[in-house]
Structure formats: C-alpha cells, structure tokens
Amino acid sequence: MSIELPPYASTGQKVWHYAYLVICGLIFFFLIAPILIIIPLSFNAENFFTFTPGMLSFDADAYSLRHYRDFFTNPDWQQALWNSVRIAPVATLISVSLGTLAAVGLSQSHVPFRGAIMAILISPMIVPLIISAAGMYFFYSRIGLQGTYVGVTLAHAALGIPFVIITVTATLVGFDKSLTRASANLGAGPLRTFFKIQMPLILPGVISGGLFAFITSFDEVVVVIFVGSANQQTLPWQMFIGLREQISPTILAVATILVVISIVLLSVVEILRRRSEKLRGMSPG
Amino acid sequence: MTDATTGPDHLTGPTPDNALRDADRAEARGGGSGGPGDPVLAADGTPLKQSLNRALRAQKLRALALIAPLLLFILVTFIAPIVDMLFRSVENEIVVETLPRTVAALQDWDYASGEAPDEPAYRAMAFDLMIAAERREHTRVGSRLNYETTGISSLFRKSGRGVDDVGEVYTDQFVELNEAWEEPATWVTLMASEDWQESHSEWVAAGEAAEAADEDFDDLPPRFEVADRIAEILPETAGIYQAFADTIRTEDEESPAEEEPWNVVYQALYDDLSGQLGSAAETYAGPGADLLREAATAVPDFETMTVTDQMIEVDEDWAEPEVWGTIKAFDGPYTSGYFLSSVDLQKTPDGVERQPEGERIYILLFERTLFLSLTIMACCVALGYPVAYLLSNLPMRTSNLLMILVLLPFWTSLLVRTSAWKVLLQQQGVINDVLVWLGIISDGGRLVMINNQFGTIVAMTHILLPFMILPLYSVMKTIPPSYVRAAKSLGATNWTAFWRVYFPQSVPGIGAGCILVFILSIGYYITPELVGGTTGTFISNRIAYHISNSLNWGLAAALGTILLAVVLILYWLYDKIVGIDNVSLG
Numbered sequence: 001m002s003i004e005l006p007p008y009a010s011t012g013q014k015v016w017h018y019a020y021l022v023i024c025g026l027i028f029f030f031l032i033a034p035i036l037i038i039i040p041l042s043f044n045a046e047n048f049f050t051f052t053p054g055m056l057s058f059d060a061d062a063y064s065l066r067h068y069r070d071f072f073t074n075p076d077w078q079q080a081l082w083n084s085v086r087i088a089p090v091a092t093l094i095s096v097s098l099g100t101l102a103a104v105g106l107s108q109s110h111v112p113f114r115g116a117i118m119a120i121l122i123s124p125m126i127v128p129l130i131i132s133a134a135g136m137y138f139f140y141s142r143i144g145l146q147g148t149y150v151g152v153t154l155a156h157a158a159l160g161i162p163f164v165i166i167t168v169t170a171t172l173v174g175f176d177k178s179l180t181r182a183s184a185n186l187g188a189g190p191l192r193t194f195f196k197i198q199m200p201l202i203l204p205g206v207i208s209g210g211l212f213a214f215i216t217s218f219d220e221v222v223v224v225i226f227v228g229s230a231n232q233q234t235l236p237w238q239m240f241i242g243l244r245e246q247i248s249p250t251i252l253a254v255a256t257i258l259v260v261i262s263i264v265l266l267s268v269v270e271i272l273r274r275r276s277e278k279l280r281g282m283s284p285g
Numbered sequence: 286m287t288d289a290t291t292g293p294d295h296l297t298g299p300t301p302d303n304a305l306r307d308a309d310r311a312e313a314r315g316g317g318s319g320g321p322g323d324p325v326l327a328a329d330g331t332p333l334k335q336s337l338n339r340a341l342r343a344q345k346l347r348a349l350a351l352i353a354p355l356l357l358f359i360l361v362t363f364i365a366p367i368v369d370m371l372f373r374s375v376e377n378e379i380v381v382e383t384l385p386r387t388v389a390a391l392q393d394w395d396y397a398s399g400e401a402p403d404e405p406a407y408r409a410m411a412f413d414l415m416i417a418a419e420r421r422e423h424t425r426v427g428s429r430l431n432y433e434t435t436g437i438s439s440l441f442r443k444s445g446r447g448v449d450d451v452g453e454v455y456t457d458q459f460v461e462l463n464e465a466w467e468e469p470a471t472w473v474t475l476m477a478s479e480d481w482q483e484s485h486s487e488w489v490a491a492g493e494a495a496e497a498a499d500e501d502f503d504d505l506p507p508r509f510e511v512a513d514r515i516a517e518i519l520p521e522t523a524g525i526y527q528a529f530a531d532t533i534r535t536e537d538e539e540s541p542a543e544e545e546p547w548n549v550v551y552q553a554l555y556d557d558l559s560g561q562l563g564s565a566a567e568t569y570a571g572p573g574a575d576l577l578r579e580a581a582t583a584v585p586d587f588e589t590m591t592v593t594d595q596m597i598e599v600d601e602d603w604a605e606p607e608v609w610g611t612i613k614a615f616d617g618p619y620t621s622g623y624f625l626s627s628v629d630l631q632k633t634p635d636g637v638e639r640q641p642e643g644e645r646i647y648i649l650l651f652e653r654t655l656f657l658s659l660t661i662m663a664c665c666v667a668l669g670y671p672v673a674y675l676l677s678n679l680p681m682r683t684s685n686l687l688m689i690l691v692l693l694p695f696w697t698s699l700l701v702r703t704s705a706w707k708v709l710l711q712q713q714g715v716i717n718d719v720l721v722w723l724g725i726i727s728d729g730g731r732l733v734m735i736n737n738q739f740g741t742i743v744a745m746t747h748i749l750l751p752f753m754i755l756p757l758y759s760v761m762k763t764i765p766p767s768y769v770r771a772a773k774s775l776g777a778t779n780w781t782a783f784w785r786v787y788f789p790q791s792v793p794g795i796g797a798g799c800i801l802v803f804i805l806s807i808g809y810y811i812t813p814e815l816v817g818g819t820t821g822t823f824i825s826n827r828i829a830y831h832i833s834n835s836l837n838w839g840l841a842a843a844l845g846t847i848l849l850a851v852v853l854i855l856y857w858l859y860d861k862i863v864g865i866d867n868v869s870l871g
Contacts (some may be wrong), residue, residue, distance in 0.1 A: 010656035041708060048713075105349070120359055127852065133810075243703065
C-alpha cells in the first residue's frame with residue numbers, strides 16, 4: 001500500500017488525503033517543536049522564559065550568551081557538571097564490562113535457567129524508577145552507601161546494564177559461531193579468540209549499549225536524588241531543582257547543550273547500527 | 286535474543302547435543318565395535334556419552350561463570366534493595382524491640398473491655414520508656430505509632446522527659462531511710478557479680494595507668510553482670526538495673542559505679558521488697574545484707590503511689606485505653622498496617638476500619654494515576670497511529686528522515702523535555718503569548734495549562750509518544766501491502782479495507798505500545814512533580830513524599846510494593862503478547 005494518491009482519486013479522497021498529511025505534520029510539529037523552541041530562548045538577553053519583543057524583531061541586542069556564561073562560571077552548575085562527568089563514565093564502564101561478559105555467556109547454547117537469569121538482569125529497566133530509588137535508598141542507607149559517590153555509581157551501573165545486555169545479545173544473535181571454532185582450530189586460546197575475533201565483530205553493539213548506559217546515567221535524576229547527597233548533585237538534579245524553584249533561564253542553556261549532545265549521540269548510534277548490519281551482512285549497503 | 290536461532294536444538298553441526306543424539310541413535314542401532322547394546326566409545330576409550338556429557342557440563346559451567354559476576358552485581362545492587370523494600374512494607378519490629386516489657390504485659394489485656402490496663406502494664410511501660418528515653422529511641426517508636434493514632438508522638442516525647450520522675454517518691458524515701466542508697470557504690474556492691482567486680486577493677490586500673498602515662502583511654506567498661514543471689518530475691522530490680530547499666534555503658538560510656546541509678550530502679554526495688562519475695566530479703570546474707578534488711582523492714586510503712594498514677598501525672602493520655610490499644614494492635618514483628626493504610630483502611634484496636642472521611646487519599650491517588658495513565662495511553666495511540674502508518678508506508682529514504690523527528694525527542698534528556706513544556710505552558714509562556722497575540726484570548730484571560738492534570742497529560746504524552754510509535758512502526762512494517770490491495774480489488778472501500786484488513790493486523794503493535802506506555806507512565810515521578818501541581822500528581826509522587834518528607838518509610842514501601850505488583854503483572858502480559866526478547870531500542 002502506498003501513501004501516494006492515485007490519479008483517479010475523488011475530491012473527497014483528495015481532501016482526506018491532504019487532511020491526513022496535515023495531521024501528521026502537526027503531530028511531528030508537536031514532537032519536535034518543544035525541543036527546538038528552547039534553543040532560541042536560551043539566547044535570551046533577559047531573565048525571561050519567553051520571547052521578548054526584541055527577540056521577535058531579531059534585534060541583535062535582545063540576544064546574548066549570558067546564560068551560557070552563567071552556566072560556565074556558576075560554581076553550582078560547574079560542580080553539577082563535574083559530578084555528572086565523574087559518575088556517568090564510571091557507571092558506564094561497569095555496566096559495559098560486566099554486561100558484555102554476561103551477554104557472551106547468555107548467548108552460549110547451554111545456559112541453565114536462562115529465562116530467570118534474563119528476567120533478573122533486565123529487571124532494572126522494568127521496575128519503575130521511583131521504586132528502584134526507594135529500594136536503593138532504604139538498602140543503601142542500611143549498608144552505608146547512601147549519599148556516597150560509590151553508591152550513586154553502583155546504582156547507575158545497575159540501571160544501565162539492561163541496555164548493554166539487550167544490545168549486545170542482539171548483536172550476538174547474528175554472530176557466526178564457526179568463526180570462533182575456526183579460531184580455536186587454528187590454535188588461539190579462548191581469550192585470544194574473544195579479543196581478536198568476537199570482540200571486533202560485536203563492538204558496534206557494545207558501543208551502542210555503552211551509549212545507552214551512558215545516557216541512562218547522564219540523564220538519570222530520580223535515583224540520584226534519593227541515593228545521592230548534595231555532594232553528588234548531578235546536572236539533571238540541578239535542573240530539577242532549578243525547574244522546581246524557577247531560578248533562571250540558565251536551565252535553557254543547559255538544555256540546549258544537552259540537546260546537542262543527544263544529537264551527536266544519536267548520530268553515533270545510527271552510524272554504528274548501519275556499520276554493524278553491514279558487518280553482519282544483514283543489509284547490502 | 287531469540288532462542289529460535291541460538292537454542293541448542295536449532296544448531297547444526299558438531300554441538301554436544303547433536304553428538305549426544307547421534308550417539309543415542311548409534312547405540313539403538315547397535316553400533317560400535319561389539320554387539321547390540323555395547324556403548325559407543327570415544328577416542329580415549331571412555332564411553333562416548335560420558336565424555337560428551339562432560340563436555341556439555343563444562344560448557345554450562347563456562348557460560349555460568351561468564352554470567353555470574355553480573356548476576357551477583359545485580360543481585361546486590363538492585364534485587365537486594367527491592368527485597369528490602371518489600372520487607373519494610375510489613376516490618377514492624379520497632380514496637381516490640383523498644384517496648385518489650387509493655388508488649389508482654391499487654392498480652393492478657395483486652396481492648397474490648399473498654400478500660401485501661403492494670404498496674405503491671407504501666408510499670409512495664411515506665412521501665413521501657415525510661416530505657417528508650419535514655420537511648421533516645423522513644424521518639425522513633427512514638428512517630429511510628431503516630432502514623433496509626435495521632436497524638437502518640439507528642440505523648441511519647443513528653444513522657445520521655447517526664448518518665449525520669451517515675452519512682453522518685455520511693456527514691457526519696459529510700460534515701461531518707463539510709464543515705465547509702467544514694468551512692469552508686471552501694472548499688473554496685475549489692476547487685477554486681479564477683480566476676481564483674483573483678484574485671485571492673487581491672488578496667489579502672491587500666492584507666493588510671495593510661496591517665497598516668499598521659500595516653501588516651503576509651504575502652505568501654507565491662508558489661509555489667511547481676512549476681513545470681515540477688516536476681517533470685519529482687520528479680521525486677523535486677524532486670525531494670527541491668528538495663529540501666531547496659532544503657533549508660535553504651536550511651537555515656539560510663540560505669541554504673543559512677544552513676545546514680547534511675548528513679549525507676551528505686552521503684553522496682555520497692556515493688557520487689559513489698560511483693561511476695563520481700564520476705565526472702567530477710568534471709569539474704571550477701572554483700573549489703575544489712576542495708577537490704579533495713580529497707581525490707583521499713584518498706585511496709587512507705588508512703589505509696591501506683592505507677593499508674595505516676596504515669597498519668599506525666600501525661601493524662603496514659604489513661605486512654607486507645608493509646609494502649611494502638612500499642613497492642615502493633616505489637617507483632619510484622620504488620621499489615623502499612624498495606625491497610627495504602628488502601629485507605631486503618632488498623633485500630635477494634636479491628637480494621639476505614640480511614641476517616643477526610644483522610645482517604647490513596648484510593649483517590651491510585652484512581653487518578655490509573656485515569657491519567659489511561660488518558661496518556663489513549664493520546665499516544667491517537668497521535669502515534671497516524672504517524673506510524675505514514676512512516677511505514679513512505680519510501681525508505683523519506684521515512685528514515687522523518688524517523689529522526691521521532692528519535693530525537695526519544696534521545697533527548699527527560700529534564701530537557703520537561704523544561705520545554707514548563708516554558709511553553711506557563712501563564713507567561715510561549716503558547717499563552719501566541720494566543721494573546723493572535724487575539725484568541727485576552728491578556729487577562731491567559732489559560733492555566735500547567736500545575737494541573739492538563740499539564741501532566743500534555744507533557745507526558747509528548748515524552749512517551751516515541752514509545753508508542755516505535756513498536757507500532759515495527760509491526761506495521763511487517764504488514765504486507767498486498768492484503769489491502771486484494772481487499773480493494775474485491776470491492777472494499779478505502780475505509781473497509783483499512784478497518785477490516787489493515788487495522789486488525791496492526792493490533793499487536795497497538796497492544797505492545799499501549800502496555801509499554803502504560804507501564805512507563807504509572808511509575809513516572811519527575812514530570813508530574815514538575816508540571817502536575819497538586820491535581821496532576823501520581824502515586825509515585827506520594828511515595829517520594831513519604832520517603833523524604835513525612836519519613837513514613839513503611840507506608841512508602843507498601844505503596845511501592847503495590848505499584849511494583851501492578852507493573853509486574855502488566856509486564857507479564859506484555860511478555861505474553863510481545864515477548865520480552867522483542868524489546869527494541871529504536
């Protein structure tokens with residue numbers, strides 16, 4: 001079925017067809033406009049969350065970088081940025097290393113209790129964040145990890161693991177097992193086979209899993225609010241506070257920076273996905 | 286993950302499974318070198334099946350060894366917290382741990398009698414409260430019971446200060462009788478076992494030696510031991526004096542040889558001496574015997590005041606049977622109280638009752654969570670279906686481009702999207718400005734679109750829409766266009782072809798998307814918190830409130846457990862309909 005309008009379409013059909021396209025356009029507008037609108041607003045020279053008359057008449061004086069300057073000079077925001085940068089990569093590293101290992105194990109042909117293990121491993125994705133946060137808050141305060149860097153990092157690593165498991169096992173589905181057998185046949189040990197044969201082939205999956213894990217940790221706010229203390233205040237947490245207390249449009253500058261980061265990450269994942277499909281011969285181009 | 290391609294039975298080539306099966310077949314045929322029934326042998330002479338089984342076991346172990354670190358990690362960092370939460374939703378040890386004597390004394394008391402309990406319960410409460418107050422635990426048990434009956438918190442706080450005076454009337458009389466009763470040393474001589482006195486003097490000597498050498502000395506004094514001979518004739522006193530010694534040892538790091546006992550210890554001494562065992566003091570011959578005999582003779586002439594009266598003097602609420610009833614209703618180590626509160630019931634001394642009219646909020650909150658989630662789900666279907674249809678029917682190149690418009694919001698930080706809606710929807714925000722500029726509304730009549738249910742629905746529909754479009758799209762991609770063409774060539778109108786042929790085939794996608802959106806939305810916290818105001822909040826906001834503001838962790842855990850159960854049931858449904866393995870990440 002094609003979306004093209006046949007030449008013999010009646011007037012009613014034409015009207016319906018264009019109405020449908022307009023509706024779809026409006027939905028796309030609904031999806032994308034809120035994200036785009038914060039970009040110009042973040043250059044506002046005033047302390048407003050809306051367009052000033054000056055901005056609407058494209059007066060250069062109405063635009064400024066002051067909110068960006070504020071972001072890069074304000075110690076609160078800098079501390080938050082630093083905390084985010086300190087927590088997310090370490091959490092990602094833990095999820096990726098443990099997750100890849102487990103995904104390789106899970107993809108073997110004989111795994112006892114596979115269903116149960118899989119359910120446990122992806123449970124952090126299923127359980128609503130507020131429940132994970134509550135449980136972690138209770139349990140981590142029992143064992144003295146509440147309000148510590150280690151506690152937050154471990155919690156974020158746990159939240160990122162399902163994404164690594166899912167992407168890596170998906171890559172391993174198309175993996176040709178005879179390659180590892182050939183490698184073993186030619187005298188390579190299991191470690192060498194893993195790093196020289198298996199790893200390069202599943203690398204795209206590992207990286208995109210890692211990106212998901214990174215984004216999860218970098219964007220996460222519920223768990224960090226409960227498990228962390230003021231010393232672990234991350235960027236999203238700072239934004240959350242700002243939004244609740246209506247401080248300044250610096251939030252919009254931060255939001256714009258985050259949108260740019262998402263665009264970059266999205267492109268990387270997309271490129272990796274295509275590359276992985278090409279490597280595995282699943283798509284011609 | 287698809288078992289269909291990696292499962293043991295679907296691999297061809299030399300896997301242990303296939304080899305085992307071949308070996309079985311060969312044996313059945315009577316293969317091998319010998320006659321029928323002889324096992325097939327491997328190269329090293331062991332039976333083939335045995336060596337294959339060994340290989341299989343090694344393979345299983347290797348797989349498990351690879352999974353084990355992560356499994357352990359998740360069990361500790363994630364599953365243990367969830368189990369802890371489930372446990373907290375029923376746990377109630379604080380009452381019986383802090384007030385053990387009271388709980389025991391209330392065993393035979395019946396709230397239905399309508400009267401406050403007898404003297405022993407008051408005495409037990411005075412002892413428990415004295416110990417708890419010294420350990421600063423009485424406010425905690427007070428706030429715990431306050432969740433059930435308001436007013437208990439302040440009762441406990443006040444009594445924690447006042448309980449010091451319980452027994453003072455006897456302290457004065459004992460001291461008047463013989464000033465030696467005021468001396469800590471008298472008590473130690475009377476109560477302590479010889480072993481303890483020995484280790485205590487060693488401790489004192491060590492302390493002096495350290496002081497002489499100008500060193501720090503912070504060893505705790507040895508744990509107090511009551512002499513058996515005195516515990517037999519003064520059981521109450523021995524018990525409370527032991528508790529007194531333990532408490533000052535851990536709280537103040539002091540030895541009982543330096544501290545004057547609490548007034549309740551004198552109360553216990555009076556009770557012991559005036560009770561049935563009092564006559565035994567006459568025959569007592571250990572250290573301090575003269576003192577004790579003197580006291581035992583004088584006690585019948587003491588001016589008396591019951592503990593009941595003393596406690597009521599501290600706070601008259603102690604005369605209320607309801608306070609005692611609440612304690613009795615929550616005396617077990619586990620309670621269903623938090624779950625009852627989660628559904629607007631309460632456990633009262635009379636049994637389970639509904640909460641008073643004004644305090645029934647949880648059923649309302651659950652209903653609202655359900656209603657908002659269903660509305661958001663419906664909005665997502667309404668907006669997601671046309672878009673998914675368009676995307677799946679456009680040429681690949683165009684649809685990939687348009688897909689970016691779906692994926693970009695999906696990848697953008699949740700906080701960014703929420704702040705965008707906050708900017709758009711507020712009264713001085715962009716949408717209101719545009720409407721005023723267009724003249725649709727007047728400047729004074731700006732719409733209230735945020736901090737209410739409307740705000741929550743709009744923002745969350747936007748945030749969750751990609752989760753509807755993506756599964757719908759992947760299902761629609763697999764619907765062969767020829768079916769609709771066939772329907773049309775058989776005379777169906779566009780509408781009939783869509784509704785009778787295309788739509789039924791897309792239903793699995795709708796199901797998957799709906800469950801996904803619904804699961805995600807009922808547990809949402811951040812967005813409702815920021816744009817929901819008071820009417821647009823979910824049950825999760827209440828959970829967060831109980832954790833960080835009201836500190837009623839048990840209730841938070843019970844609400845969380847209910848929410849978790851709902852999500853797990855839905856997820857089980859999702860697994861039945863779509864399969865966990867088909868979770869796609871765009």
